[in-house]
Amino acid sequence: xxxxxxxxxxxxxxxxxxxxxxxxxxxxxxxxxxxxxxxxxxxxxxxxxxxxxxxxxxxxxxxxxxxxxxxxxxxxxxxxxxxxxxxxxxxxxxxxxxxxxxxxxxxxxxxxxxxxxxxxxxxxxxxxxxxxxxxxxxxxxxxxxxxxxxxxxxxxxxxxxxxxxxxxxxxxxxxxxxxxxxxxxxxxxxxxxxxxxxxxxxxxxxxxxxxxxxxxxxxxxxxxxxxxxxxxxxxxxxxxxxxx
Ligand SMILES: C[S@@+](CC[C@H](N)C(=O)[O-])C[C@H]1O[C@@H](n2cnc3c(N)ncnc32)[C@H](O)[C@@H]1O
Numbered sequence: 001x002x003x004x005x006x007x008x009x010x011x012x013x014x015x016x017x018x019x020x021x022x023x024x025x026x027x028x029x030x031x032x033x034x035x036x037x038x039x040x041x042x043x044x045x046x047x048x049x050x051x052x053x054x055x056x057x058x059x060x061x062x063x064x065x066x067x068x069x070x071x072x073x074x075x076x077x078x079x080x081x082x083x084x085x086x087x088x089x090x091x092x093x094x095x096x097x098x099x100x101x102x103x104x105x106x107x108x109x110x111x112x113x114x115x116x117x118x119x120x121x122x123x124x125x126x127x128x129x130x131x132x133x134x135x136x137x138x139x140x141x142x143x144x145x146x147x148x149x150x151x152x153x154x155x156x157x158x159x160x161x162x163x164x165x166x167x168x169x170x171x172x173x174x175x176x177x178x179x180x181x182x183x184x185x186x187x188x189x190x191x192x193x194x195x196x197x198x199x200x201x202x203x204x205x206x207x208x209x210x211x212x213x214x215x216x217x218x219x220x221x222x223x224x225x226x227x228x229x230x231x232x233x234x235x236x237x238x239x240x241x242x243x244x
């Protein structure tokens with residue numbers, strides 16, 4: 001058995017990410033994101049930056065109508081995104097510190113990627129960085145990590161992928177340590193000609209109340225609100241609009 005830090009979650013395990021998340025309807029999610037952007041006044045074509053874009057599954061759909069750019073901290077995730085989106089600008093960068101020579105009408109950060117940050121200070125820095133990359137009147141759309149009041153501690157989860165040459169089973173168990181969720185993932189990976197590996201990853205997520213997240217967004221210069229009907233059940237979306 002090998003033990004990995006959270007960064008390796010999107011490193012050595014990146015190649016199984018799309019298969020294990022095949023249940024996720026990125027097309028419908030992208031349509032919902034466009035609907036939200038439209039409702040805030042971003043009609044028609046909008047320049048769009050997806051931060052922590054992972055393997056580029058939202059960008060794949062958004063790019064059909066909008067000029068898009070992606071940023072992610074993981075080279076391995078971006079390698080997969082580049083195969084999917086060979087003509088799209090994809091940049092390795094940390095959401096707190098990346099700098100692009102471009103401003104956007106929409107900055108999104110989805111599937112609770114902000115939950116990987118370790119402190120509220122990092123969250124504030126990240127929101128300020130999103131604001132920095134928005135045009136006046138532009139909108140940040142951020143999918144938060146779990147609401148601390150809605151945690152179901154001790155829960156277990158299972159995902160599986162049954163491909164012709166690769167089989168992956170992922171079991172997860174979630175607990176809480178202070179203001180963090182601690183989720184233990186055990187992967188069993190069977191690959192044709194290679195045998196079976198067991199990889200254990202512990203993922204730590206920062207728990208921050210909704211009101212505090214909105215406060216941090218406002219302090220970063222974004223007029224913020226929460227909408228309950230987001231992308232995934234129970235998570236909602238934080239919306240932050242930059243002054244015109
Ligand atoms: C759950 S995945 C979401 C990927 C994609 N947004 C999606 O919806 O499939 C989280 C992503 O956040 C990225 N990530 C984690 N910490 C980051 C950071 N500090 N800056 C930029 N990306 C980060 C990971 O590399 C990973 O691709």
